[in-house]
Amino acid sequence: MHGSGPEAVFRAALREGRFLIQRCEACGAHIFPPRLLCPRCEADGPVFLEPSGSGTVYSVTIVRRRGGEDDNVVLVDLEEGARVMSRVVGIDHENVRIGMQVQGFVGEIDGRPALLFRPVAEEGS
Amino acid sequence: MSRELRGRAAIVGVAQNRIGEAPGWEAIEILAEAARLALADAGLSLREVDGLFTCSSFHYMPTLTVAEYLGIRPRFREGTVIGGSSFVHYLLPALLALESGQCEVALICYGSNQRSAGGRLATMSEPQPFEAPYGPRYPISSYALAAARHMHEYGTTREQLAEVAVAARQWAMRNPEAFRREPLTIEEVLASPMVSDPLSVRDCCLVTDGGGAVVLVRAERAADHPKPPVYLLGCATAHWHRGILQMPDLTVTAATESGRRAFAMAGLGPDEMDVVELYDAFTINTILFLEDLGFCPKGEGGRFVEGGAIAPGGRLPVNTNGGGLSCVHPGMYGIFLVIEAVRQLRGEAGDRQIEGAETALVHGNGGVLSSQSTAVLGTAAVL
Numbered sequence: 001m002h003g004s005g006p007e008a009v010f011r012a013a014l015r016e017g018r019f020l021i022q023r024c025e026a027c028g029a030h031i032f033p034p035r036l037l038c039p040r041c042e043a044d045g046p047v048f049l050e051p052s053g054s055g056t057v058y059s060v061t062i063v064r065r066r067g068g069e070d071d072n073v074v075l076v077d078l079e080e081g082a083r084v085m086s087r088v089v090g091i092d093h094e095n096v097r098i099g100m101q102v103q104g105f106v107g108e109i110d111g112r113p114a115l116l117f118r119p120v121a122e123e124g125s
Numbered sequence: 126m127s128r129e130l131r132g133r134a135a136i137v138g139v140a141q142n143r144i145g146e147a148p149g150w151e152a153i154e155i156l157a158e159a160a161r162l163a164l165a166d167a168g169l170s171l172r173e174v175d176g177l178f179t180c181s182s183f184h185y186m187p188t189l190t191v192a193e194y195l196g197i198r199p200r201f202r203e204g205t206v207i208g209g210s211s212f213v214h215y216l217l218p219a220l221l222a223l224e225s226g227q228c229e230v231a232l233i234c235y236g237s238n239q240r241s242a243g244g245r246l247a248t249m250s251e252p253q254p255f256e257a258p259y260g261p262r263y264p265i266s267s268y269a270l271a272a273a274r275h276m277h278e279y280g281t282t283r284e285q286l287a288e289v290a291v292a293a294r295q296w297a298m299r300n301p302e303a304f305r306r307e308p309l310t311i312e313e314v315l316a317s318p319m320v321s322d323p324l325s326v327r328d329c330c331l332v333t334d335g336g337g338a339v340v341l342v343r344a345e346r347a348a349d350h351p352k353p354p355v356y357l358l359g360c361a362t363a364h365w366h367r368g369i370l371q372m373p374d375l376t377v378t379a380a381t382e383s384g385r386r387a388f389a390m391a392g393l394g395p396d397e398m399d400v401v402e403l404y405d406a407f408t409i410n411t412i413l414f415l416e417d418l419g420f421c422p423k424g425e426g427g428r429f430v431e432g433g434a435i436a437p438g439g440r441l442p443v444n445t446n447g448g449g450l451s452c453v454h455p456g457m458y459g460i461f462l463v464i465e466a467v468r469q470l471r472g473e474a475g476d477r478q479i480e481g482a483e484t485a486l487v488h489g490n491g492g493v494l495s496s497q498s499t500a501v502l503g504t505a506a507v508l
Binding site (some may be wrong): 033058059060061062063071072075083084085086087098099100109110112113114 | 255259318320321323327375390
């Protein structure tokens with residue numbers, strides 16, 4: 001990957017089915033979207049890592065589409081700390097709740113690889 | 126430290142035009158008409174303008190296009206685009222340019238035909254690569270995410286959001302220039318179709334045509350113009366993010382910073398504001414800005430607006446022209462906030478006039494709660 005910027009590294013991994021965030025080795029911040037410098041402490045070269053995929057829905061909206069399928073759009077806080085925008089699948093849009101535990105995976109949107117989330121089954125259910 | 130700039134420039138001309146629908150008019154034509162009217166209001170001519178402050182969703186190099194069209198050769202220009210707040214932001218570079226002698230007459234101007242040209246928000250905004258694949262509608266879904274989080278953390282309700290829309294409409298009903306003047310109830314807002322939950326059609330600003338312009342000069346010559354000067358007492362801009370994904374806390378905007386700095390420059394606080402004009406692109410904005418500018422504690426904005434508290438006759442007059450929700454919103458609304466505040470401080474606001482208004486808070490928002498520009502204006506009585 002020498003000779004590529006961080007975004008190309010990120011996109012190449014996503015094409016291989018791996019979703020990456022970065023970690024600043026100087027201050028420990030977890031970073032997304034991919035950056036050249038740590039936005040918190042200015043350190044060079046945050047390193048890529050594959051997060052656990054476990055996260056919590058920070059906020060949600062349902063985008064209503066005329067004559068088409070509605071979509072939910074969520075912001076998810078990954079357990080490592082970085083926040084991503086995504087979609088929760090396998091559940092009715094109206095049932096996606098703030099605070100819900102979700103698990104990320106690389107799926108597809110319109111034929112392109114994309115990070116998506118599924119609800120984590122609650123204990124006892 | 127910026128206290129020395131307090132009151133050093135004054136607004137001596139304002140105008141707005143083609144509010145609502147202006148079929149057959151180009152954006153630049155609406156802008157030029159607004160500029161002409163505002164300069165006439167100030168007793169000035171275009172030839173005297175040597176500072177130009179403008180941007181739009183129509184012109185890639187806006188200050189060049191506008192100067193060429195108006196036939197002027199400004200010594201100073203500023204066309205920074207930070208969204209709809211740009212025109213509140215321009216008050217600061219206009220003040221600095223006037224005070225440092227870089228210009229003598231500063232013209233801030235805007236014109237848009239977005240309703241007649243397409244009927245939807247005109248934007249040159251590029252897609253956000255880490256958001257766009259998920260299909261958020263720009264910009265409303267970002268505001269909807271903020272509203273949903275505010276409701277989750279503070280118990281804010283859709284009824285409280287609807288109060289904001291109803292209050293704006295009640296002000297608009299007193300303003301003959303406002304685009305939407307028919308009565309509106311909380312029930313009608315709640316029953317209107319969802320666009321991006323929890324925001325419905327009636328939680329959204331209008332899509333209109335319209336132009337506006339504001340003329341500033343240095344304070345020492347402000348009294349030489351026909352209308353009573355309105356002094357710029359404080360102004361500041363802050364921004365912490367571009368896309369909603371990078372907004373650290375969706376319930377706290379950079380208005381906390383811009384407001385604090387603008388009030389400090391003015392030597393005044395929220396309790397001393399007679400009139401408040403807040404950029405209400407969506408109903409959640411008004412609630413967030415009332416909190417972030419210090420009119421109520423964080424989380425209390427929903428309860429603050431209940432019971433007609435910001436409507437005519439309420440405890441705090443907010444968005445007295447009817448706002449972006451019911452008066453005018455031609456893509457970028459910022460300049461109309463300034464114009465309404467000036468009209469109130471001049472006593473020109475007719476049936477919606479706040480008696481004895483001497484101070485006004487103007488707050489512009491841009492992007493997706495991204496840029497925040499606050500200004501404090503006042504009459505000669507509070508200089």
